Amino acid sequence: MKFLIITGMSGAGKSQAVKCMEDLGFYCLDNLPPVLISKFVELCRQSHGDIQKVGLVIDIRGGMFFDDLFASLDSITEFGYQYEILFLDASDGVLIKRFKETRRTHPLAPNGGIGDGIKEERQRLQKLKEMATNMIDTTKMTSGQLKEELRNIYFEGNKTNNLMIHITSFGFKHGIPLDSDLVFDVRFLPNPYYIEELRDFTGKDVKVRDFVMNSPISIEFSNKLYELVDFLIPHYIKEGKNQLVISIGCTGGRHRSVTIAYVLYHKLKEKGYRAILNHRDDTLGERKRD
Known part of the structure; x- marks a missing residue:
């Protein structure tokens, strides 16, 4: 029992x-x-x-x-x-x-x-x-x-540890999330905002993610980001940390940050980590789509 x-x-x-x-x-x-x-x-x-x-x-x-x-x-x-x-x-x-x-x-x-x-x-x-x-x-x-x-x-019994990882995308112009443990700036990546047919969409849309990740810089950065987080997690666990908040920001929090957060989240889930994905600012300043 x-x-x-x-x-x-x-x-x-x-x-x-x-x-x-x-x-x-x-x-x-x-x-x-x-x-x-x-x-x-x-x-x-x-x-x-x-x-x-x-x-x-x-x-x-x-x-x-x-x-x-x-x-x-x-x-x-x-x-x-x-x-x-x-x-x-x-x-x-x-x-x-x-x-x-x-x-x-x-x-x-x-x-x-x-x-x-x-x-x-x-x-x-x-x-x-x-x-x-x-x-x-x-x-x-x-x-x-x-x-x-x-x-x-x-039920599935696939718990690996007590560390819960919260991955949050945000826009720097709206402020950095106050509970952040790690903050990454992705404003150097290709920006879909300047592409008229992509501007009114977000990183939740496949065509926006494809645009951002169609750059060698984006691919290299996302791989290095995952490697860094994967390296840090065991050390956080060893120190007894039970929550890790990773915040990824771009200018408005709708395109690049949402995309990279999405990619990191799925890589961590595939590794078996406990992770939750949140997009804080992806609907702010959204224009009506045609």
Whole structure:
């Protein structure tokens, strides 16, 4: 029997994760008081094999019962079973935005002060985060991307490490993404903007990508960029980094940066790395197409 503890920051996507895990055949139980974990494991043992994969959502909503979690997790191993911990996280800014959009109150700040609640929650979850088997940062993830990532890890079993790579295209005239770890300037590459029939399209369109990548400079740069990132990734993993944000910029963020980001993303995916592709500025300043 396999036990998965689903936990993490409030607003980071645990509800969506539960739905996905149920689709993958997990029997999921939300907000189980930790003190009852041993009782639940015993019930699962009595199922005579009917339950093979169990997902338990344990988080700060347990209130005063949360402090019983670590002793309760030991009870799983005492029964002879192993467990994994999935920790979902997101940046403070995104968590605050999600709470405001859903008009929910933070469980540790029922009277307001979402930021204070998030700060306290991070402190209380720190030990659990350090124990996590898998960690997913949903800051830049859509629901579909989260589902794909969970499926990759728990169904296809092709997880390679805890490092999630976010590849973002952007336009320098709109500013460099503040959360960038690595920034690459591709404004030296051939620019489709000066080709009338390509100007109103973006790097998402094959003809724009073909134009950019039809240059020996573009090919050489994209190969060297991949080689550099491939070299750096093991070192980031060794240092315990769980998120790497690679930002690739051109002037407007619609043609060259989108193309190179697309190429890098697919090369990393082919290598088996966990990667997500985002285009921050590809629709800004877009003219109506004929």
